[in-house]
Amino acid sequence: MAQYSRVAGSVALITLQNPPVNALSAAVRQGIVDTVERALRDPEVNSVVICGQNGKFCGGADIKEFGRQMSGPPLVPMIHAIEAGHKPMVAAIEGVALGGGLELALGCHYRIAHSKARLGLPEVSLGLLPAAGGSQRLPRLIGVPAALDLITTGRHVTAAEALKLGIVDQVTDHNTVDVAVKFVQSVAGQSMDSRRLSTRPCPSLPNLDAVFEGVMQRVRQSARGAIAPVACVQAVRAAATLPYPQGMEREKELMGTLFTSGQARALQYCFFAQRAVGKWSLPSGARWDTSKAMPISKAAVIGLGTMGRGITVALAQTGVSVVAVDTQERQLAEAKQAVSGMLERMAQKRGSAPPLGLVHYSNNLQAAADADLVIEAVFEDMALKESVFQQLSAICKPGTFLCTNTSGLDVDRLASHTRRPELVVGMHFFAPAHVMKLLEVVCGPRSSPEAVATAMQLGKKMGKVSVAVGNCPGFVGNRMLKPYVEQANFLLEEGATPELVDQVLEDFGFAMGVFRMSDLSGLDVGWRIRKADKLTDPSVPAGQPVRVRQGRRYSPLADLICEQGRFGQKTGQGWYHYDKPGGRVARSDPWLHSFLEEYRARHGLVARHIDHQEVLERCLYVLINEGFRILDDGIAAGPEDIDAIYVFGYGWPRHRGGPMFYASMVGLARVLERLEHYHQAHPDVPHLQPCRLLRRLVASGSPPVQRWREVIKRLHSQL
Ligand SMILES: CC(C)(COP(=O)(O)OP(=O)(O)OC[C@H]1O[C@@H](n2cnc3c(N)ncnc32)[C@H](O)[C@@H]1OP(=O)(O)O)[C@@H](O)C(=O)NCCC(=O)NCCSC(=O)CC(=O)CCCCCCCCCCCCC(=O)O
Ligand SMILES: NC(=O)C1=CN([C@@H]2O[C@H](COP(=O)(O)OP(=O)(O)OC[C@H]3O[C@@H](n4cnc5c(N)ncnc54)[C@H](O)[C@@H]3O)[C@@H](O)[C@H]2O)C=CC1
Numbered sequence: 001m002a003q004y005s006r007v008a009g010s011v012a013l014i015t016l017q018n019p020p021v022n023a024l025s026a027a028v029r030q031g032i033v034d035t036v037e038r039a040l041r042d043p044e045v046n047s048v049v050i051c052g053q054n055g056k057f058c059g060g061a062d063i064k065e066f067g068r069q070m071s072g073p074p075l076v077p078m079i080h081a082i083e084a085g086h087k088p089m090v091a092a093i094e095g096v097a098l099g100g101g102l103e104l105a106l107g108c109h110y111r112i113a114h115s116k117a118r119l120g121l122p123e124v125s126l127g128l129l130p131a132a133g134g135s136q137r138l139p140r141l142i143g144v145p146a147a148l149d150l151i152t153t154g155r156h157v158t159a160a161e162a163l164k165l166g167i168v169d170q171v172t173d174h175n176t177v178d179v180a181v182k183f184v185q186s187v188a189g190q191s192m193d194s195r196r197l198s199t200r201p202c203p204s205l206p207n208l209d210a211v212f213e214g215v216m217q218r219v220r221q222s223a224r225g226a227i228a229p230v231a232c233v234q235a236v237r238a239a240a241t242l243p244y245p246q247g248m249e250r251e252k253e254l255m256g257t258l259f260t261s262g263q264a265r266a267l268q269y270c271f272f273a274q275r276a277v278g279k280w281s282l283p284s285g286a287r288w289d290t291s292k293a294m295p296i297s298k299a300a301v302i303g304l305g306t307m308g309r310g311i312t313v314a315l316a317q318t319g320v321s322v323v324a325v326d327t328q329e330r331q332l333a334e335a336k337q338a339v340s341g342m343l344e345r346m347a348q349k350r351g352s353a354p355p356l357g358l359v360h361y362s363n364n365l366q367a368a369a370d371a372d373l374v375i376e377a378v379f380e381d382m383a384l385k386e387s388v389f390q391q392l393s394a395i396c397k398p399g400t401f402l403c404t405n406t407s408g409l410d411v412d413r414l415a416s417h418t419r420r421p422e423l424v425v426g427m428h429f430f431a432p433a434h435v436m437k438l439l440e441v442v443c444g445p446r447s448s449p450e451a452v453a454t455a456m457q458l459g460k461k462m463g464k465v466s467v468a469v470g471n472c473p474g475f476v477g478n479r480m481l482k483p484y485v486e487q488a489n490f491l492l493e494e495g496a497t498p499e500l501v502d503q504v505l506e507d508f509g510f511a512m513g514v515f516r517m518s519d520l521s522g523l524d525v526g527w528r529i530r531k532a533d534k535l536t537d538p539s540v541p542a543g544q545p546v547r548v549r550q551g552r553r554y555s556p557l558a559d560l561i562c563e564q565g566r567f568g569q570k571t572g573q574g575w576y577h578y579d580k581p582g583g584r585v586a587r588s589d590p591w592l593h594s595f596l597e598e599y600r601a602r603h604g605l606v607a608r609h610i611d612h613q614e615v616l617e618r619c620l621y622v623l624i625n626e627g628f629r630i631l632d633d634g635i636a637a638g639p640e641d642i643d644a645i646y647v648f649g650y651g652w653p654r655h656r657g658g659p660m661f662y663a664s665m666v667g668l669a670r671v672l673e674r675l676e677h678y679h680q681a682h683p684d685v686p687h688l689q690p691c692r693l694l695r696r697l698v699a700s701g702s703p704p705v706q707r708w709r710e711v712i713k714r715l716h717s718q719l
Contacts, residue, residue, distance in 0.1 A: 002031030003053075004038055010046045010188065011181050012039035021059030021386040022052040024100045025071025028062075033073045033081070034102075040085050047184040048085070050108060051092040051177050052101075052354040057117070060099025063126065063268055066259070075100055075132035076248070077108035083196050088187045092180035093168065098156070102167075103132040106141065109195035111168040113159040114176040119167060120153035126271060127228045127264030127655060131255035135235035136247040137197040142166050144205050144240050148215050151232045177558040180641045198244045205240065212237050215628060224509045226655040228267075231258055262665055266657030269705070270647055273640035273658065280456065280468035280637065282719060286449030287564060293457035294401070294450060296320055300368035302388060304335030306403050308634035310433025311375055313342045316358045316464045317434065323360050323367045336361050342434060344710070365391050373454065375427055380528065382409055386417045393418035399450050403427040404442075408474035408529075422448035425455045429464075430649045431521070438649030439464040442719060444471045464649045470635035470718025477645045479630060480659070483687035484623040485526070488514040489555040490685070491615060492596060493547075495607030498575040499588055509653025514619065515575035516586050517651075518558075519568035523575075527562040535559075547603060553684040557599065617674050622687050624663045625675055625694065631660075632693040634718045639664075639705050661705050668694060668702040 003015040014035045015024040024032075032050075039048045052058050061075070073165050082089055082104070091097070092111040098120050105111050105119075113119065121130040129135055130151060142165045150157065156415035158169045172179045193199070205211055216233050223229040231254040238250035255719050258264055281287040297320065301312045304326040312324045312335075324339065326332040340356055347354035360367070365388070367592055368374050374396060376473050385404060402424045404414055415421035426442025439459035443452050452468060458467030465549035469476045488501050502513020512520065535549050536559045541633065548554055561574065569582060576586035600607055613619030627642045636642050643658020656662050663671050679688040693712065697703065700711050 001027055004035040006045065007049075008181050008185060010044060011184055011476045012042065012045045012048045013177070013181070014039065014048060014050045016050070016052045016058055018062075018300055019054060020056070022054075022056055022101070023059050023062035023094065024075065024104070025062040025065060026070075029073045029075065029078055031084070033078050036078075036082055036085065036089075040087060045087065045186040047087050048089045049092050049177060049184055050082075050089060051105070051180070052094065054095075055614050056095030057091065057093040057097045058101025058104060059096055060101045060122075061132075063271060066126075066268055067265065075103070077448075078250075079133055079139060079372045080198075082107040083109075083198060086192070088184050088192055089188065090180045090184045092176045093119065093159075094176045096156075099123050099126075099130065099134075100123055100132050103134040103137070106137040106197055108133060108185065110170075110180075110187070112172060112176060112180045113162060113168040115159050115171050115173050115241075117159045117176075118156040118161075119159070119162045120154060120156035121151050121585045122156065124152060124154040124228045124232050125267060125654075127226075127233045127261060127267040128258050129228060129235050129251070129255055131235075131251050131259075132196070133248065133251070135232065136239045136244060139236050139239040140197050140200045140202050140244075143203045147213060147239075148211075148233065148236050151236060152215065152219055152229050159403075202240045208240060209354045212240075218598055224511070224653060225507070226509075226653070227261060227263055228258055228655075231255075251614035263655040266655055266661055266665070269640075269657050269661050270643070270654050273644050273661075274465055274648075276638070276640045277465065277467045277644045278456070278460070280452070280719070282443060282449060282468075284449065284451065286452070288453070288456070291453035291495065293453040294372065294399075296372045296401075296454065296458050298323070298371050300325060300371035300373060300374040302326075302365065302392070302596075304331055304339075304367065305377065305379075307429060307433055308375075308377035308433055309333075309335050309338050309437070310431065311377060311405065311429055312339050312359060313346070313434040314429075314462050316343060316355045317346065319355070319358070319460075321360075321457075322356045322364060323371060325362050325365060325367055327363055329363060332361055332363055346434075354479045366395055368392060368400075369395050370397055371400055373403060373458065375403045377405040380407055380409065382413070382532075385409065385414055389414045389417045389424070389621045393420065399423070401425065401454055403455060405429055410473070411442045411471045412446060415444050415446055421446040423451050425451045426471070426475070427455050427459070428477075430477075436649060437463070437465050437643060438477075439466045440475050440477060440649075441466050441468045442471055442475055442643065443468055445718075465644055467641050467644050468637065468719060469641065469645075470633070472630075472633065472635050472718070475593050476630055476636050476642055477649050479635075480623045480626045480642070480646075481650070483626050484619055485514055485518065486555065486687065487618045487622045487685075490553065490682070491618065492557055492611060493555055493600065493603075493605055494610060495600075496610045496615060497593065497596070500610070501615055501619070504612045505619065506610075508616060508620075509656055511651040519574035519578075519586060520575055521568055522568050523558060523562050524567045527559060530559065530619070548684070552686055557596075560595075560599070618688075619677055620659065620662070620680070621671055621675050624659045624671060625687065625689075625691050627659050627663075628691040628693045628697075631712055632691060637719050638709050638712075660708075664702070664705040668698045672698050 001017045005013045007013045018028045089108040090110040091108040162168045163171045218228040235251050238247040300323040301308045302325045315322045318385045343354040411426040415424035423445045428440035430436035441455045456466045498515035505513040566573040572578045572581040577589035639660035646652035675690040
């Protein structure tokens with residue numbers, strides 16, 4: 001809806017009303033059309049201000065309407081009518097002006113923003129382009145390079161940057177509507193001809209072709225198969241090279257392709273999945289909106305290796321005071337330097353002071369005594385972690401939350417080593433912890449709703465997408481990763497190369513294929529876990545066939561690589577060769593290829609041709625199959641949780657929506673059929689055996705992912 005009122009005698013004030021973000025639903029669009037017509041007709045009115053209710057101008061088109069039959073007045077003619085109006089129209093921008101909201105403001109003759117407002121055209125992140133004239137008006141207003149930057153990245157700008165770029169005419173710290181009303185009165189009666197952006201030429205650019213070629217190259221490289229960024233560049237090119245009406249035609253044509261695409265559906269699903277995961281609930285009935293999170297002003301981080309350092313930085317960035325503890329003096333000194341360096345670099349980028357004073361260092365666990373919350377990040381060793389939790393339980397004040405960053409150990413077992421198991425919860429960050437958006441909050445059977453709420457809330461404050469998961473080996477993300485990595489190793493045994501597997505996965509859209517990723521993370525990490533699981537020599541019982549462990553197929557390839565001291569990037573050699581230890585550029589390694597040939601010969605394996613389809617299906621479907629098992633076990637609340645974990649923590653291409661969404665796009669019957677096919681070919685690989693939930697969903701007619709919860713009926717929910 002849009003409310004019409006008269007202020008200051010002659011100014012019509014149109015207020016968009018559609019909480020929470022005044023999205024441009026059909027009713028709002030109809031309201032705008034009606035109220036603008038009324039203002040233009042009313043002889044007592046000489047000017048118009050458009051604003052949004054509750055301090056938010058407009059969050060853009062109503063995304064919930066996409067994918068349904070569109071009704072109500074379309075945006076393009078509505079915005080044209082505003083721009084063509086003979087009375088001055090001013091957008092009073094508070095809160096946000098995003099997507100269609102900014103396009104509406106660009107149709108107005110002036111824009112006044114509050115200093116705290118954010119503006120942007122984020123359509124690209126929904127698989128779309130700004131198709132209500134945004135791709136044509138913005139370049140005319142701020143020039144091609146700046147418009148290309150905003151439209152292809154979708155980034156939000158502050159009011160101050162918007163003023164600098166020329167998107168807004170004025171920024172105020174006062175009441176924006178009052179300022180806009182005063183301003184519009186001062187221009188009432190003037191001609192608005194020069195203020196209509198559609199009538200302006202695009203500022204000329206001498207090297208137009210080179211600019212577009214450069215941006216297109218950059219976009220294609222970083223988009224990894226996403227079509228919207230490419231269409232955004234094409235639309236802006238139309239603004240730069242065609243008259244406005246033809247540019248609008250091109251914008252419409254490009255939007256037509258995007259609007260109904262699978263990528264747009266996937267990206268819009270991700271938007272809602274990201275929000276859905278915040279609305280967690282536990283089997284006890286405790287929920288996100290009924291459980292109280294405790295405020296955390298002082299935290300302690302125990303263990304200052306790769307993870308502890310990143311977690312310390314992320315906490316300090318959030319304004320939380322941190323006691324950073326490592327018992328090794330050398331590690332402590334190195335961590336101090338590394339943390340300060342990271343904080344300084346980040347502050348320099350932002351142009352603010354680094355929060356160095358928030359971090360204090362100690363080599364003594366006692367320093368954690370008065371922390372509100374502790375995050376343990378020592379080596380992945382159960383006995384060590386148990387001892388640390390036992391000590392913390394004795395040292396910390398009553399009520400301190402005790403969290404672990406373990407990658408997959410039993411959180412409840414750690415809880416049992418404390419006097420307050422209800423205050424123990426997993427906070428599983430991803431490396432680098434100050435950059436990666438994902439946080440798995442692991443709820444043990446005894447974790448209290450307050451502990452879960454506090455960890456979820458702290459994660460959100462740190463800018464993370466926090467996902468509540470149940471307690472099982474590997475939780476959600478790493479549990480699914482295991483069969484994926486295993487399958488990639490089997491493919492090597494059968495004739496593939498790391499280059500082939502990685503290329504297929506990178507073509508699919510992963511930032512890194514599985515072998516490049518393993519080299520980056522360090523091959524020794526998995527090796528240590530396999531040793532602890534008694535899968536590697538010398539703990540393997542005598543007589544155990546070398547490619548079978550615990551009755552199922554096992555590939556010792558990664559163990560053999562590690563035995564050679566090849567731990568990946570850190571040692572300069574792994575599945576690939578690097579120029580030096582710590583080198584980043586992966587090069588094909590002839591040694592590795594001969595090693596694979598010898599390995600196959602030794603085990604009587606005959607290399608066969610493996611095509612791209614098999615690589616993709618075996619790696620992805622086995623991971624998806626484990627995702628179904630996780631849902632069936634009640635370790636994740638729904639497919640959205642798994643998808644958010646994979647998109648924000650594991651580099652799953654966002655435009656493919658996450659593994660569970662992808663499965664529903666491929667078709668569950670097809671996934672089932674291919675798993676059956678591969679399981680028949682490899683009966684000694686239990687992970688390939690289709691899970692019963694997948695079968696049940698197929699038997700229920702393969703409902704869309706949004707309706708899976710109706711089919712998942714858990715007997716023993718862990719969440
Ligand atoms: C606005 C935010 C920054 C607020 O953030 P925050 O305060 O953190 O709150 P949130 O938790 O994010 O959100 C709260 C709540 O609001 C919901 N919500 C937010 N935004 C929207 C929205 N735009 N629509 C609907 N709902 C929204 C959100 O889901 C939360 O609710 P909950 O899920 O129940 O918890 C932040 O929310 C944000 O960033 N929002 C998104 C902003 C955005 O991306 N805007 C752009 C939208 S797309 C757009 O505007 C495009 C256009 O306008 C162009 C439209 C042209 C259409 C023309 C169609 C022509 C098609 C031609 C094809 C023809 C095909 C054929 O031939 O058939
Ligand atoms: N490295 C990664 O990518 C990820 C690791 N994790 C998990 O995070 C934890 C830490 O991993 P990393 O940072 O990689 O380890 P790391 O090996 O880099 O660092 C561990 C640190 O703990 C310190 N430490 C050991 N015992 C201690 C004690 N009793 N008290 C205080 N400090 C002690 C060590 O001195 C060392 O500095 C592990 O549980 C790991 O599984 C989780 C997510 C990702």
